[in-house]
Amino acid sequence: MNKSEKKISKRNFLKYGLYGTCGMIAGLSNLDLIAGEISKMASGLPSVSPDKLWKWSKEALYYIETPKGIKCRLCPHACFLKEGETGDCRTRIALENKLYTIVYGNPCAIHVDPIEKKPLYHFLPESRAFSVATAGCNLACLNCQNWQISQSSPKETTNYDLMPDKLVEKAKSYKCKSIAYTYSEPIVFYEYMYDSAKIAHANNIKNIFVSAGYIKEKPLRNLSKYIDAANIDLKSFSNDIYEMLNGGTLQPVLNTLKILKEENVWLEITNLIVPSWTDNMDMIKKMCDWLYDNGFADCPLHFSRFSPTYKLTQLPYTSATTLKKARKIAIDAGLKYVYIGNIVGSKAENTYCPNCGEVLIERKGFRIIKNSIKNNKCSFCGEKIAGVWE
Numbered sequence: 001m002n003k004s005e006k007k008i009s010k011r012n013f014l015k016y017g018l019y020g021t022c023g024m025i026a027g028l029s030n031l032d033l034i035a036g037e038i039s040k041m042a043s044g045l046p047s048v049s050p051d052k053l054w055k056w057s058k059e060a061l062y063y064i065e066t067p068k069g070i071k072c073r074l075c076p077h078a079c080f081l082k083e084g085e086t087g088d089c090r091t092r093i094a095l096e097n098k099l100y101t102i103v104y105g106n107p108c109a110i111h112v113d114p115i116e117k118k119p120l121y122h123f124l125p126e127s128r129a130f131s132v133a134t135a136g137c138n139l140a141c142l143n144c145q146n147w148q149i150s151q152s153s154p155k156e157t158t159n160y161d162l163m164p165d166k167l168v169e170k171a172k173s174y175k176c177k178s179i180a181y182t183y184s185e186p187i188v189f190y191e192y193m194y195d196s197a198k199i200a201h202a203n204n205i206k207n208i209f210v211s212a213g214y215i216k217e218k219p220l221r222n223l224s225k226y227i228d229a230a231n232i233d234l235k236s237f238s239n240d241i242y243e244m245l246n247g248g249t250l251q252p253v254l255n256t257l258k259i260l261k262e263e264n265v266w267l268e269i270t271n272l273i274v275p276s277w278t279d280n281m282d283m284i285k286k287m288c289d290w291l292y293d294n295g296f297a298d299c300p301l302h303f304s305r306f307s308p309t310y311k312l313t314q315l316p317y318t319s320a321t322t323l324k325k326a327r328k329i330a331i332d333a334g335l336k337y338v339y340i341g342n343i344v345g346s347k348a349e350n351t352y353c354p355n356c357g358e359v360l361i362e363r364k365g366f367r368i369i370k371n372s373i374k375n376n377k378c379s380f381c382g383e384k385i386a387g388v389w390e
């Protein structure tokens with residue numbers, strides 16, 4: 001479809017709306033920060049010079065020096081950066097032939113969340129996840145829920161001072177079984193996540209990676225050693241849509257799913273259905289068939305409801321009918337655990353036994369009403385239920 005076709009169809013008028021003219025609202029209204037002892041610092045990037053890098057800078061782990069400048073090797077964008085330039089993610093800067101992260105230990109969002117909110121439905125149910133995010137993202141989704149932080153540089157957010165050792169201490173003091181790297185895009189604070197995850201493991205705390213999965217293989221494999229569970233957004237099953245809606249591409253995300261599986265990271269997948277963008281049922285069927293054919297039948301799939309936000313405020317909420325249709329397609333394709341998210345009270349929030357059909361975990365929002373999984377099995381018929389339950 002070319003650009004002029006986009007302009008004349010009614011569907012595309014809705015789809016594209018007037019996002020070019022939307023204003024940004026400052027603040028973090030949907031992120032309820034933990035009050036308390038963690039010192040909060042107004043941020044501000046000092047003048048750029050290696051000996052004057054700010055406290056939250058650290059040499060990046062994945063880059064090379066090339067005749068064209070510094071090339072970042074963390075994500076598929078593979079940015080080339082000249083002296084003083086910052087990458088697309090706003091969190092990596094080239095200085096005197098080195099690449100630095102500028103989000104090491106300065107999260108701008110900190111919460112204690114139920115693990116079900118990630119969403120992870122088959123991993124330590126009812127436990128708490130100490131959740132952190134820094135500013136920045138390597139994608140640019142028109143529908144981003146957390147755009148106030150993801151589409152900002154750490155210069156523009158108000159940040160906490162929370163180095164990896166302190167982060168783990170905090171997680172322990174709030175009795176969290178895990179730390180979740182989440183909300184914005186943890187890939188862009190890779191070094192902070194990696195070092196924190198290592199310390200967390202030494203303290204018997206699990207690590208959760210909630211990401212769009214737009215990362216290169218080597219850093220992902222190295223990170224996987226310390227990651228226990230992941231929820232990866234599979235935003236659509238179309239490269240064109242990935243380019244136009246998200247500013248990325250599809251194949252690297254599919255690679256990420258396969259790599260996490262190979263590395264034995266517990267994996268759940270989220271597919272947000274955006275009306276007129278990602279609600280094509282043929283495409284959803286192709287995605288589900290791909291998941292089944294590639295060994296993801298046991299991997300929970302969460303179809304999530306879109307709410308109008310950021311640059312797509314002209315779109316409606318995803319209808320319950322659309323979500324139910326998608327769920328049926330996934331189940332018919334052979335996927336065993338398919339959920340509908342963001343609709344409280346839906347029966348599709350529950351876990352059903354794929355063998356006998358009994359309700360195994362009954363949920364209401366993020367609360368668990370009952371859990372009939374015993375020793376990783378259905379307590380009605382003995383079927384093994386995939387997940388990390390204890």
Ligand code: SF4
Nearest residue numbers: 072075078079087089
């Ligand atoms: S991580 Fe950031 S700097 Fe590195 S390639 Fe991706 S967008 Fe560019």
Ligand SMILES: [Zn+2]
Nearest residue numbers: 353356378381
């Ligand atoms: Zn059963």
